[in-house]
Amino acid sequence: MALAPRLELRQGQSLVMTPQLQQAIKLLQLSNLELAEYVEQELERNPLLEAATGDPAERIGADEDHGEREPVVTSETSLSLSEDGPLPGRDGDLDTDYDNVYADESRSDAQNDAAAAQGPTSSDWQNVKSGSGGSGDGEFSFEATLTREATLAEHLTDQMNMALKTPGDRMIGAYLIDQVNEAGYITADLADVADRLGTEIEDVEAVLQVLQTFEPTGVCARNLKECLALQLAERNRLDPAMKIFLDHLELFAKRDFEQLMKLTGADREDIASMVDDIRLCNPKPGLAFGGEPMVPVVPDVFVRARADGSWAVEINSETLPRVLVNQQYYAEVSKLSGDASAKAYISECLNNANWLVKSLDQRARTILKVASEIVRQQDAFLVHGIQHLKPLNLKTIAEAISMHESTVSRVTANKYIATPRGIFEMKYFFTSAIASSEGGAAHSAEAVRHRIKELIDVERPDAVLSDDNIVDILKSQGVDIARRTVAKYREALNIPSSVQRRREKKAYA
Structure with missing residues (x-):
C-alpha cells in the first residue's frame, strides 16, 4: 500500500472547556474557606480587582454616581418559598434573575463614619493609655500578649x-x-x-x-x-x-469478665474494682493541652420558618467574597499605555476580572437554587424530624431544577445548610431508599439507621435485641430490610453486637 498525502474533511462534536468555564466549575465545588483563599490570590494577581468593603447599598450608590466600579450584587440574596409554590428559575439560566429574590438590607455605618470624622475623644485616649490589661496606670501588661495556650x-x-x-x-x-x-x-x-x-x-x-x-x-x-x-x-x-488485666484489654472491650476472672485469679468484686x-x-x-484551634462550621445557606408555614432560604452573605472591577483604573491605564503588550495584558486582566465576578454570581445563584429544591423535597424532615427524611438522589434534584447531576454534586460538596433542626452538610439529605414491606413509599436509609439506634437505646437488660429481632420489628413497622443490612448499619453506628451488649448490661446491672 503506497503512502501519499491527502486531504480529508471530517465532521464531529466534542466538548471543549475554556479556561473560564474550568474556573467557574472549580469555584462551584470550593468551600467558603477555599473560595476566600482563591479570591485573595486573584486580588493579588489582578490589578483591576478590589475587595469591596462597607455597606453594600452605599457602595452601589457611590459606584453608580462615579462610574468607577461594577458592584457584585449576589453576595446578599435570599429566596422565600412555600411547599406548594413554584421554584423560580427552573429554566436553568443562571444569568436570569430569580422571582422573589430580594437584596438583604444591611445596617448603615453612617454613625461610625461620623464618629471617625470627629476624631478620638477623651475616653478613647484614656482607653489607649490604660491598655488592655485594665490597670489604668499606663504600665505594659504581659497578660495582653497571651494569644493562645501552650501546646x-x-x-x-x-x-x-x-x-x-x-x-x-x-x-x-x-x-x-x-x-x-x-x-x-x-x-x-x-x-x-x-x-x-x-x-x-x-x-x-x-x-x-x-x-x-x-x-x-x-x-x-x-x-x-x-x-x-x-x-x-x-x-x-x-x-x-x-x-x-492490661495484657488482655481486648477482653475488657468485649465485656468478657468471666475470662478475665480466670486469667487474673480475681473474683467479680476485684474485677469491678479494676474496671x-x-x-x-x-x-x-x-x-x-492547646493545639490547633477548631474551625467552626459556617453554613452557606440559612433556612428559617415563616409564620405562614413556608420556608425562607437565604444565602449567607458573610461567606461570599465581595469583589469589584475598577473600570476607572482600566480606562486610565489604557489611555496612557502605548505598548501593545501592555494593552493586551490590561485587557486580559479586565476579562478575567469580569469573568470572576460573573462566576461568583453564578455560584451564589446555583447554591441558592439547589438548596431551595432540597428544602422543598425534605419539607417533612424540617417539620417532623429525622423519621420523615425522604430518600433523595442527585438525579431528582437535577431534573427538578434543569441542571446536570455533576453540577448538583459539585454544589453540595463541602457546603452546609443551617436549619431549625441544626447545621447539616448538603450531602446529608441525599440517602438511599429502603423498600417498604407494605408497598407504600420507600424509607430513607438515614431514618432507618436512626430507628435502629432508638430500638437499641431502649432495650432492656433481660431482653437484648438481636439483629434478627430488629429485622422483625422494622418489618412490622413497614420497613423491608435484610439482617445483613441491619448489621452493617449497627456497625456504622459503632454499636456492639447483642452478645457484647448483653455482657455489658449484666456487668452494670
Whole structure:
C-alpha cells in the first residue's frame, strides 16, 4: 500500500472547556474557606480587582454616581418559598434573575463614619493609655500578649530542659517529642529513631523513660496499655493482677469478665474494682493541652420558618467574597499605555476580572437554587424530624431544577445548610431508599439507621435485641430490610453486637 498525502474533511462534536468555564466549575465545588483563599490570590494577581468593603447599598450608590466600579450584587440574596409554590428559575439560566429574590438590607455605618470624622475623644485616649490589661496606670501588661495556650510539645520541652542535662540526651528528647501526636502517644519506632540519630537504642529507651515521667501522667506512651500502666503505677494500683488485666484489654472491650476472672485469679468484686481504676485513667492525656484551634462550621445557606408555614432560604452573605472591577483604573491605564503588550495584558486582566465576578454570581445563584429544591423535597424532615427524611438522589434534584447531576454534586460538596433542626452538610439529605414491606413509599436509609439506634437505646437488660429481632420489628413497622443490612448499619453506628451488649448490661446491672 503506497503512502501519499491527502486531504480529508471530517465532521464531529466534542466538548471543549475554556479556561473560564474550568474556573467557574472549580469555584462551584470550593468551600467558603477555599473560595476566600482563591479570591485573595486573584486580588493579588489582578490589578483591576478590589475587595469591596462597607455597606453594600452605599457602595452601589457611590459606584453608580462615579462610574468607577461594577458592584457584585449576589453576595446578599435570599429566596422565600412555600411547599406548594413554584421554584423560580427552573429554566436553568443562571444569568436570569430569580422571582422573589430580594437584596438583604444591611445596617448603615453612617454613625461610625461620623464618629471617625470627629476624631478620638477623651475616653478613647484614656482607653489607649490604660491598655488592655485594665490597670489604668499606663504600665505594659504581659497578660495582653497571651494569644493562645501552650501546646503539648512546648509543655514537654520545658520539662525536658530541666530533666535532661547532656546535649545528646536533649537531642534525643527533642526528636521524641516531635514524634508525640496530639493524644500524647509516641508514634515512631525506637529502633528507627536510634538509627536516624546514629545512637544506641538503649540511649533512646533511657530518654523515653525520663519523658514518661513528665506531666501529664501517661504522656509519651507507645500504646494504650503503656499509657494506662503509667497512670496506674502513679496511684500504686499496678499490681500483678492489674498487669494481666492490661495484657488482655481486648477482653475488657468485649465485656468478657468471666475470662478475665480466670486469667487474673480475681473474683467479680476485684474485677469491678479494676474496671473502676481504669476508668479513672485518661486514655488520651495529650488532649488536655492547646493545639490547633477548631474551625467552626459556617453554613452557606440559612433556612428559617415563616409564620405562614413556608420556608425562607437565604444565602449567607458573610461567606461570599465581595469583589469589584475598577473600570476607572482600566480606562486610565489604557489611555496612557502605548505598548501593545501592555494593552493586551490590561485587557486580559479586565476579562478575567469580569469573568470572576460573573462566576461568583453564578455560584451564589446555583447554591441558592439547589438548596431551595432540597428544602422543598425534605419539607417533612424540617417539620417532623429525622423519621420523615425522604430518600433523595442527585438525579431528582437535577431534573427538578434543569441542571446536570455533576453540577448538583459539585454544589453540595463541602457546603452546609443551617436549619431549625441544626447545621447539616448538603450531602446529608441525599440517602438511599429502603423498600417498604407494605408497598407504600420507600424509607430513607438515614431514618432507618436512626430507628435502629432508638430500638437499641431502649432495650432492656433481660431482653437484648438481636439483629434478627430488629429485622422483625422494622418489618412490622413497614420497613423491608435484610439482617445483613441491619448489621452493617449497627456497625456504622459503632454499636456492639447483642452478645457484647448483653455482657455489658449484666456487668452494670
